[in-house]
Each structure stands twice: as C-alpha cells, then as structure tokens.
Amino acid sequence: xxxxxxxxxxxxxxxxxxxxxxxxxxxxxxxxxxxxxxxxxxxxxxxxxxxxxxxxxxxxxxxxxxxxxxxxxxxxxxxxxxxxxxxxxxxxxxxxxxxxxxxxxxxxxxxxxxxxxxxxxxxxxxxxxxxxxxxxxxxxxxxxx
Numbered sequence: 001x002x003x004x005x006x007x008x009x010x011x012x013x014x015x016x017x018x019x020x021x022x023x024x025x026x027x028x029x030x031x032x033x034x035x036x037x038x039x040x041x042x043x044x045x046x047x048x049x050x051x052x053x054x055x056x057x058x059x060x061x062x063x064x065x066x067x068x069x070x071x072x073x074x075x076x077x078x079x080x081x082x083x084x085x086x087x088x089x090x091x092x093x094x095x096x097x098x099x100x101x102x103x104x105x106x107x108x109x110x111x112x113x114x115x116x117x118x119x120x121x122x123x124x125x126x127x128x129x130x131x132x133x134x135x136x137x138x139x140x141x142x143x144x145x
Contacts, residue, residue, distance in 0.1 A: 021111075037056060038070070038076070041090060042092050042101060048087045048090070049063055074093055075093055077090075
C-alpha cells in the first residue's frame, strides 16, 4: 500500500522537486532572459510587450531592452497590435522559432526519460494531480489579477 502523505509533506516534495527539475532543464534565470523570452514566444506565439514582461517576471524597462537586443540579432520582430495602436506585439523569427522548437524537443526527450520505469497507472495519477495543481494555480493567479 502506498504511503499517505500530508499536504505539508507534499509541499516539501514539491520544494525539493522543482529546483531539481530547474537545474536539470535550465530555468529562465539559469538559461538567461534571452533564451526564456525566445522559448516563450516560440512555444506560445506572439505576445505584447506587457504580457511578455509579466510572464518572464521582468520590468517593462527590462523587456524593452531585451526585445531591442533580440530584434537587433534578427531573432524577433515588432508588429503593430491589430486592435490597439498603443500596443506592440513581439513575434519570434522563423529561424529562431525553428531553433527553439528543436531545443524544446531535445529537452522533452531528455526529461521524458525520468518516467521510463514508472508504471502507466502512476504516470496517469501524476498527470491528474499535476493538471489539478496547474488549474488551481491558474485560478489563483486570475483571482489576484
């Protein structure tokens, strides 16, 4: 029979798991803001400057400098927002998107090996719990916005 864990014990496990995963895959902080911005844009598509700053947890001034540098290197482009002329949309270049997609695929392959010897049932249980936690975190974020 599986060991029962209290909610506090589960939080302690998350506190140990999250940093270990970040070290393995590289967080936005360890990969650098350039890579984090490119990965975000390649994965989820174009974003406004404000949304990108919020998602990367950087100031509006920092995102401006970051986007300026990425644009100078030909990795992103700025476009006018389709409905709000005050906003600018940032889009990743085709070359940068292809590079980010390949890097994401390699990272996924590497990390998926962590689940190789875990049963199908345990993987399904993990997925259910992870999806529930992500939904709750998303709702909490929306509630505080």
